[in-house]
Amino acid sequence: MKPQKTIQKSAAEELAPGQSVPLLKALHILTHNGGINADSRRKLKQVQHLAQLIKPAIDAALAEKPEPVLADLGAGKSYLGFILYDLYFGPAGRGRVLNVEARPALVETARKIAAESGFTRMDFVEGTIAESQVGAVDIVTALHACDTATDEAILFALKHEAKFVALVPCCQAELAAQLDGAKGLLDQLWRHGMHRREFGSHLTNVLRGLYLEAHGYKVRVTEYTGFEHTQKNELIFAERHQRGNPRARAEFEKLAKEIGASPKLLNFIEAGTQ
Ligand SMILES: C[S@@+](CC[C@H](N)C(=O)[O-])C[C@H]1O[C@@H](n2cnc3c(N)ncnc32)[C@H](O)[C@@H]1O
Structure with a gap:
């Protein structure tokens, strides 16, 4: 060059x-x-x-x-x-x-x-x-x-x-789509479309963090950079320190079940393939 x-x-x-x-x-x-x-x-x-x-x-x-x-x-x-x-x-x-x-x-x-x-x-x-x-x-x-x-x-x-x-x-659409019309104790959290997108996205990232913890990673979630540079501003940083963490795995399954969400990651955890 x-x-x-x-x-x-x-x-x-x-x-x-x-x-x-x-x-x-x-x-x-x-x-x-x-x-x-x-x-x-x-x-x-x-x-x-x-x-x-x-x-x-x-x-x-x-x-x-x-x-x-x-x-x-x-x-x-x-x-x-x-x-x-x-x-x-x-x-x-x-x-x-x-x-x-x-x-x-x-x-x-x-x-x-x-x-x-x-x-x-x-x-x-x-x-x-x-x-x-x-x-x-x-x-x-x-x-x-x-x-x-x-x-x-x-x-x-x-x-x-x-x-x-x-x-x-x-952007995250998978769980927002699943929450559309879903009923439960907490359904006011996602009744409006805008809340559904925000809550769906938040829930997705909470589950991602738990999924990594379930597989033995230590997870830190922080702001990535200034909001003036990007709206998609969450950093999930994980470092593996053990093979697995059954408590985090149980929390992942409990949260998904209580909300009534079934992200693809849940299928992997249930199948025991990852
Ligand atoms: C929003 S762009 C971000 C690109 C880059 N990481 C950056 O920040 O500049 C997302 C990129 O991911 C690619 N992508 C989306 N889904 C993918 C998948 N399942 N496998 C591989 N690439 C994918 C898209 O083609 C697109 O180029």
Whole structure:
């Protein structure tokens, strides 16, 4: 790739030390002239922030293994994967970044940018998260993976025995649809459509946290970044420390039953497959 290092002052303020300007131009986060528009600034802020939040997990994986693997699921244009490689995996000289994305055109462009950037330890898998079977994975990330794709990311993390999982869920429709017309002691909580969407989304993320705990992860749920950068602002960060947790599993089943919700994750827990 022909290096184009010029950058405007307002854009320069957004960059991490040592961050590649040619890469950000190739990703169209920076314009050809080194400027940045409002949408790209928001996206860059989101991705840089997640990169910072998961740096300790990447450092731990690099300290523990010679070639740790991070898988970013529902990668879109692979902004997160590229920035993690540029900031951490590239300078470390080891480890791989794997990007899973269902849309072929995005995968093709990302592969081209990786080749032009000399990012030889980036891999791209075209297909769904649920159907992807790769080798061992140490860290799973999923930034705004649509609807139940975040659940696929959780199941992927379990299947690949990932030690760290960082999820920033996107919109969530599965439980809101199930709650529509559902009766119960608490049904005032979801009588109105707007409350149903918000409560459905909240319940989904509560169940996701419990599901990870049931599988032996320690879970932290925090605000991801400023609301001015994204409305979808919940970070679920999990680190595995034991094989399973029967108490969390019972809480998961009890909550789903009391509300009358049956997310796909519940089927997996009942079947005992995950
Ligand atoms: C909202 S975008 C976010 C992209 C990227 N993570 C980011 O934050 O820039 C969600 C992406 O997930 C992909 N996606 C949705 N469901 C998927 C699935 N089941 N398997 C793989 N990719 C999926 C979509 O094609 C889309 O590119």
